[in-house]
Amino acid sequence: MDIINCINQVSIDCVIFGYENHQLKVLISKSRFKGDFYSLPSGFIFQNEDIEDAAQRVVRERTGIENIYLKHFNVFGKVGRKRQEFLDKLIALNYVNQEEEYQNSDRYKWFINRFISIGYYSLVDINSVIPQTSELDESIGWYNIHDVPELIMDYNQVLQDAYHCLKSDINELSNIYNLLPEQFTMKEIQDIYETILEKTFIRTNFQKKILELDVLERLEKKFTGAKNKAPYLYRVKK
Amino acid sequence: MDIINCINQVSIDCVIFGYENHQLKVLISKSRFKGDFYSLPSGFIFQNEDIEDAAQRVVRERTGIENIYLKHFNVFGKVGRKRQEFLDKLIALNYVNQEEEYQNSDRYKWFINRFISIGYYSLVDINSVIPQTSELDESIGWYNIHDVPELIMDYNQVLQDAYHCLKSDINELSNIYNLLPEQFTMKEIQDIYETILEKTFIRTNFQKKILELDVLERLEKKFTGAKNKAPYLYRVKK
DNA sequence: GCAAAAGTGTTCATTGTACACCCATGC
DNA sequence: GCATGGGTGTACAATGAACACTTTTGC
Numbered sequence: 001m002d003i004i005n006c007i008n009q010v011s012i013d014c015v016i017f018g019y020e021n022h023q024l025k026v027l028i029s030k031s032r033f034k035g036d037f038y039s040l041p042s043g044f045i046f047q048n049e050d051i052e053d054a055a056q057r058v059v060r061e062r063t064g065i066e067n068i069y070l071k072h073f074n075v076f077g078k079v080g081r082k083r084q085e086f087l088d089k090l091i092a093l094n095y096v097n098q099e100e101e102y103q104n105s106d107r108y109k110w111f112i113n114r115f116i117s118i119g120y121y122s123l124v125d126i127n128s129v130i131p132q133t134s135e136l137d138e139s140i141g142w143y144n145i146h147d148v149p150e151l152i153m154d155y156n157q158v159l160q161d162a163y164h165c166l167k168s169d170i171n172e173l174s175n176i177y178n179l180l181p182e183q184f185t186m187k188e189i190q191d192i193y194e195t196i197l198e199k200t201f202i203r204t205n206f207q208k209k210i211l212e213l214d215v216l217e218r219l220e221k222k223f224t225g226a227k228n229k230a231p232y233l234y235r236v237k238k
Numbered sequence: 239m240d241i242i243n244c245i246n247q248v249s250i251d252c253v254i255f256g257y258e259n260h261q262l263k264v265l266i267s268k269s270r271f272k273g274d275f276y277s278l279p280s281g282f283i284f285q286n287e288d289i290e291d292a293a294q295r296v297v298r299e300r301t302g303i304e305n306i307y308l309k310h311f312n313v314f315g316k317v318g319r320k321r322q323e324f325l326d327k328l329i330a331l332n333y334v335n336q337e338e339e340y341q342n343s344d345r346y347k348w349f350i351n352r353f354i355s356i357g358y359y360s361l362v363d364i365n366s367v368i369p370q371t372s373e374l375d376e377s378i379g380w381y382n383i384h385d386v387p388e389l390i391m392d393y394n395q396v397l398q399d400a401y402h403c404l405k406s407d408i409n410e411l412s413n414i415y416n417l418l419p420e421q422f423t424m425k426e427i428q429d430i431y432e433t434i435l436e437k438t439f440i441r442t443n444f445q446k447k448i449l450e451l452d453v454l455e456r457l458e459k460k461f462t463g464a465k466n467k468a469p470y471l472y473r474v475k476k
Numbered sequence: 477g478c479a480a481a482a483g484t485g486t487t488c489a490t491t492g493t494a495c496a497c498c499c500a501t502g503c
Numbered sequence: 504g505c506a507t508g509g510g511t512g513t514a515c516a517a518t519g520a521a522c523a524c525t526t527t528t529g530c
Contacts, residue, residue, distance in 0.1 A: 051315030
């Protein structure tokens with residue numbers, strides 16, 4: 001990462017939601033440095049790169065997914081938003097007795113300025129992703145939305161903000177269909193809605209509501225081997 | 239404006255909507271340089287300034303209004319977003335035969351890089367504002383939303399984007415009440431809704447809808463001298 | 477009294493919610 | 504046949520749209 005080629009004091013922060021088995025999770029990385037430094041995936045914007053492409057790149061680097069639907073949900077730009085505090089703590093824990101050397105070096109001067117975060121969120125299928133660490137990560141993994149550790153900076157707040165927007169955008173997101181295989185049942189959609197919105201729907205009414213959106217076409221039935229009526233399969237209309 | 243104290247390559251762009259007499263207008267400035275360079279009010283972010291405060295400052299400098307409700311509606315960050323083209327044209331028209339001097343000077347190098355616009359919109363009462371030019375403006379004025387001249391950069395697109403958000407946020411905007419005096423009639427609110435949304439409402443149903451929002455309290459009647467029943471006055475609940 | 481415009485109420489259609497009922501499936 | 508879960512239809516409530524009717528105001 002050569003900061004010279006990047007826009008200064010601006011960060012792209014991605015809240016990557018993942019769905020699996022009735023659970024909504026978020027992708028969070030842990031720094032390879034001592035101390036529990038958890039963070040949202042983020043990155044900088046190259047000078048020759050659209051900001052949306054930068055966000056796509058961040059998602060791709062961590063998940064391998066290309067061209068996912070991304071939504072800008074907010075910007076964060078208070079004066080006090082600095083990595084200073086977090087970095088001071090990191091250096092104190094990892095470079096004992098070398099603090100002064102680091103504080104006087106130009107090496108991370110650019111890094112401690114206040115900076116603006118441009119927030120994007122996306123929603124991916126956990127089963128189609130093998131999370132990738134960056135060179136600064138010890139690990140990266142999925143955390144249930146209600147079981148997220150304390151993150152550095154104000155990222156817990158950023159995350160909650162993204163979650164709020166995801167909920168209110170769920171109907172506009174024809175892209176929850178990115179979570180599903182080519183063909184899927186109504187129950188699978190309902191599970192996703194119920195998980196994200198954290199409420200239950202009456203099965204029969206939910207079906208009507210979704211079909212009224214007029215974005216799905218009904219295919220043949222799906223015989224699962226279960227001893228009950230086979231549900232129809234659907235796919236997104238072309 | 240000392241760019242050293244500002245965040246580089248980031249601009250705050252404000253779409254300041256104004257309402258007056260059944261018309262929705264937008265505040266647009268014209269550059270004092272030769273050539274028809276129209277622009278949205280914009281500014282930079284000081285290093286010691288929240289981005290929201292920077293937007294408040296832009297609005298205050300142009301309208302005198304303090305602490306108006308501001309809404310972030312989008313960011314614009316394509317690689318091609320540069321002032322280069324606009325500036326080249328400006329210099330060609332205003333500094334004839336000095337183009338080379340300008341192109342080689344460091345004086346506006348920082349100014350021609352690609353930059354990111356953080357967009358905010360607000361809604362103000364035209365009658366309570368006397369628009370103020372900046373040092374670079376020849377004039378500044380209100381233009382009907384459907385009669386906006388060609389703006390520099392991609393600002394026509396930015397404006398349309400803001401207008402779209404204003405429409406869909408109108409109910410969330412308890413702040414259309416900033417347009418109105420302390421006390422107002424139901425008809426005044428209806429006029430604003432109809433102007434912004436560009437559709438008409440049935441008077442009696444509109445009244446029910448607004449009162450159901452449960453944000454207004456009814457006061458005494460307003461006797462205007464007109465020979466008809468006096469309408470009630472309302473004000474926003476505390 | 478009368479025209480103008482505001483307040484209230486009523487009707488009808490649309491949408492949403494809850495649930496009863498029937499149907500296919502595999503054992 | 505029977506338990507399981509999916510599909511269809513129905514009854515009722517809530518909301519929204521259109522409009523009739525009544526009330527107030529100043530001349």
